[in-house]
Each structure stands twice: as C-alpha cells, then as structure tokens.
Amino acid sequence: MKRILILTILVLGVAGCAAVTERFGLGRKAGGTAQEGPIDPFVAADPAEVPTLDLATAAPPPPPAARSAEALDTTTPEQRAAAAVPAAAGGRVLGTTVAALGDPTQPGLWLKTPLVAAEAKGRVTNPATGKSSAVTLIPLGGAATAGSQMSLSALRLIGASLTELTEVEVALEG
Structure with missing residues (x-):
C-alpha cells in the first residue's frame, strides 16, 4: 500500500x-513560434529596464452601483483621446485574437491575452471599424490561439460590441 x-x-x-x-x-x-507558447515582448536583459505601465490602472474603479456601460467606463475623455492617437511606426504585430469583454469592473485600457508572456504596452485594432486603442497587454494563460479578454473601455474605444466576440489585431508599441 x-x-x-x-x-x-x-x-x-x-x-x-x-x-x-x-x-x-x-x-x-530557441526560435519558437507563436503556436508553441506566448511571445516574450522584452529584449532587455535587466528587468529594471522594463518601463512602468499605467494604462491598466489609469482610471479609477467604477462606483459599486454602476450598471450601465457608461457608468462602468471610468476612463476620462482625455485618456480615451490619448489612447486613440495612432501609434508611431515601429511596433511589432503579435497576431490576431478573438476578444470578449473581460471584467467590466476592472478599470483601464487593457487586453489579457496569451500572445504575451509579460506585461507590455500594446495596441489593439478592430479591422471592422479601423479604430485602435493603446492598451496594456497582460499575460493570460493558454495557447497562443486561445481567445483574449478586453476591458470595457478598450472595447468601446475601438467600436466593438460588448456582447459579441470581436477579432482584433494585437501589436506591441515601440
């Protein structure tokens, strides 16, 4: 026994x-592909060189009584305008993913995705509308082909449905 x-x-x-x-x-x-696992967006050998990101936490949490998309979206017009500014050339496209609404009570502009292995500045583009948003890319376990979760604020900014799945292009900014 x-x-x-x-x-x-x-x-x-x-x-x-x-x-x-x-x-x-x-x-x-070495030389793994996107199907083998998440892409590590940082080349820096020293973790201290990784920039501090604040897109995911720039907005305050919504009030407890919030029930509508407008009440839950606590990003300011200035934050939305800054996030909507097109990115400068030089970003690296990570691929496409199908995004669904993440936790609507989690403020900020973020995308939880298996396409990254570490938190990074990124941009999501909705090919259907042509709109894009700067976001914080947050690692999400699973295969690189798995879906992603996007913040309410980011979904609204790119003109995506809050109740349907949306295919978005994901890129690193930089």
Missing part, C-alpha cells in the same frame, strides 16, 4: 513539473 501511495505521489509530482515549466515558458526551444 505504501508503494502505491509513493508511486502515485511521484507520478503527480512529475506531471506538476511539466505544468509549471509550460506555464512559465521554461525549457522552450
């Missing part, structure tokens, strides 16, 4: 190691 218990614990432990290495992108082969 002890042998079976020990064997079970060892097997589960090894299975857990595989999940941990996959989750954190450890052991990935």
Whole structure:
C-alpha cells in the first residue's frame, strides 16, 4: 500500500513539473513560434529596464452601483483621446485574437491575452471599424490561439460590441 501511495505521489509530482515549466515558458526551444507558447515582448536583459505601465490602472474603479456601460467606463475623455492617437511606426504585430469583454469592473485600457508572456504596452485594432486603442497587454494563460479578454473601455474605444466576440489585431508599441 505504501508503494502505491509513493508511486502515485511521484507520478503527480512529475506531471506538476511539466505544468509549471509550460506555464512559465521554461525549457522552450530557441526560435519558437507563436503556436508553441506566448511571445516574450522584452529584449532587455535587466528587468529594471522594463518601463512602468499605467494604462491598466489609469482610471479609477467604477462606483459599486454602476450598471450601465457608461457608468462602468471610468476612463476620462482625455485618456480615451490619448489612447486613440495612432501609434508611431515601429511596433511589432503579435497576431490576431478573438476578444470578449473581460471584467467590466476592472478599470483601464487593457487586453489579457496569451500572445504575451509579460506585461507590455500594446495596441489593439478592430479591422471592422479601423479604430485602435493603446492598451496594456497582460499575460493570460493558454495557447497562443486561445481567445483574449478586453476591458470595457478598450472595447468601446475601438467600436466593438460588448456582447459579441470581436477579432482584433494585437501589436506591441515601440
């Protein structure tokens, strides 16, 4: 009985190691493609060189009684105008993803996506409307082909439906 218990614990432990290495992108082969895992948007060797991002937290949380999209969207007109300014050339396109409305009570302009492995400045474009928004790209577990979650503010800014899935192009700014 002890042998079976020990064997079970060892097997589960090894299975857990595989999940941990996959989750954190450890052991990935150099030159991996988007299908193999998330793209690491930073080239800097020193984590201190990574810029501080505030698009995801620039707006205050909505009031507890908020029930409409207008009440839940706490970004200011100035923040929306700044986010809608077209990006300068030089950004790197990460790919397309299908975005759904994320947590509507989480303020800011953000996209949670498996296309990135670390938080980064980015831009999402709605090909149907041609509108785009600067966002904070936040890692979301899953395959690179999995869907993404977008903030209420960002969905409204790019002219996307709040109740339907929207295909968006995702790019790093820079």
